[in-house]
Amino acid sequence: MxxxxxxxxxxxxxxxxxxxxxxxxxxxxxxxxxxxxxxxxxxxxxxxxxxxxxxxxxxxxxxxxxxxxxxxxxxxxxxxxxxxxxxxxxxxxxxxxxxxxxxxxxxxxxxxxxxxxxxxxxxxxxxxxxxxxxxxxxxxxxxxxxxxxxxxxxxxxxxxxxxxxxxxxxTDPARQRRVVEAFLAASREGRFDDLVSLLDPHVVMRADPVAAGLGSPAETHGSAAIAGFFNGRAQAALPAYVDGLPGAVVNLGGAVQLVLCFIVTDRIIGIEVAADPALLATLDLSVGERR
Known part of the structure; x- marks a missing residue:
């Protein structure tokens, strides 16, 4: 060919x-x-x-x-x-x-x-x-x-x-929120197969340099790889909205240390991980709220 x-x-x-x-x-x-x-x-x-x-x-x-x-x-x-x-x-x-x-x-x-x-x-x-x-x-x-x-x-x-x-x-936020909450629960409980089912096969996860320094891969592709990364994690993640998208935050000492933003259609097609303090300061965060 x-x-x-x-x-x-x-x-x-x-x-x-x-x-x-x-x-x-x-x-x-x-x-x-x-x-x-x-x-x-x-x-x-x-x-x-x-x-x-x-x-x-x-x-x-x-x-x-x-x-x-x-x-x-x-x-x-x-x-x-x-x-x-x-x-x-x-x-x-x-x-x-x-x-x-x-x-x-x-x-x-x-x-x-x-x-x-x-x-x-x-x-x-x-x-x-x-x-x-x-x-x-x-x-x-x-x-x-x-x-x-x-x-x-x-x-x-x-x-x-x-x-x-x-x-x-x-693009209904409530429907997207349910998908994210199910993903976080599966992550905490180590349900790998459920994580895979909630992720699009071609899902992409990206982390900023600070988050990468904390252990998140800079960029990961595919449902199996991302499910493997999250399996058993998210123990301290709290559901939130991030700039209007469903997500989660991790607090340390009363301050937000890490933010997860999920892009959801029928399943999760993208995850952004942010930990750069300068970026976090610009985000519109609503922890535990529904809009």
Whole structure:
């Protein structure tokens, strides 16, 4: 198999994820498919040797494509929301996965798309990539030319606007909180299989340098590895909200020493571990409260 064929195969493996990102960003199946194809063109012209994480590169690139479209198309033509995604093209070799299509249909609800359409392009970009696809603030910051701290604030602002409408089931804080509480309980009680079941297979955990110095891995991928890390831990973790997302805090001497922030869709897709005092001071923490 040639290098071009291998690259095409890897792109097709990521196509459902890219389509989901574009669908959430643009709200139209046809426009989403165009954005995915544009992403393929950019990949075909890129220096592949310089790409360490292809799925992450593709996700941020399709997000950038969509962000550019949202910024330049000041008057997009009216068209109905396509909640099921674009119809599969029987000639493109992309087989229909009924389970995947049903999952996409459920996760891209009409209510969520309508709410997202009220966000400014940058807010929408940050919210979709971080809260729905667990892309780090550092990666997003490089795309929007902001600092990670500024991107975090943008995400928090967008999250508050989205959560104002309780009909948006996919981002309901109470439902997300239940998933996190179940995860913390399984962690404390050493229930490895339950931890794995609550984590997306492709979950990513990232820790800031201070947290890494305290024993957290800087970056960990996969449900089994992350479940293994948490198995038997979280004994001192208290449920909390962190910038509007469900999370947990660990107190020492009456002060917050460590913060865990969970990104939840149907399962946990991302975990951020923070211990840098400068960062902790900027977080909006609500310990033991429900919003």
């Amino acid at each position: 040639s290098e071009a064929d291998r690259l095409a195969r890897r792109f097709e493996e990521n196509r459902p994820r890219l389509r989901a990102v574009a669908q959430r960003m643009l709200g139209s199946g046809a426009e989403a498919e165009d954005a995915v194809q544009d992403t393929w063109l950019r990949l075909s012209r890129a220096d592949i040797a310089g790409i360490d994480n292809l799925p992450g590169w593709l996700t941020t690139t399709v997000g950038r494509v969509c962000l550019d479209r949202l910024r330049t198309c000041t008057a997009r033509p009216e068209q109905p929301w396509d909640t099921a995604g674009p119809a599969p093209d029987p000639t493109n070799g992309d087989p229909v996965d009924p389970e995947r299509e049903a999952e996409l249909t459920e996760s891209v609800g009409r209510a969520l798309l309508v709410i997202l359409d009220t966000l400014a392009p940058t807010e929408r970009f940050v919210f979709v990539l971080h809260d729905m696809f667990a892309i780090s603030f550092e990666e997003i910051a490089a795309v929007v030319d902001r600092t990670p701290a500024a991107v975090r604030q943008i995400a928090s602002r967008a999250r508050r606007r989205v959560h104002q409408d309780g009909t948006v089931r996919e």
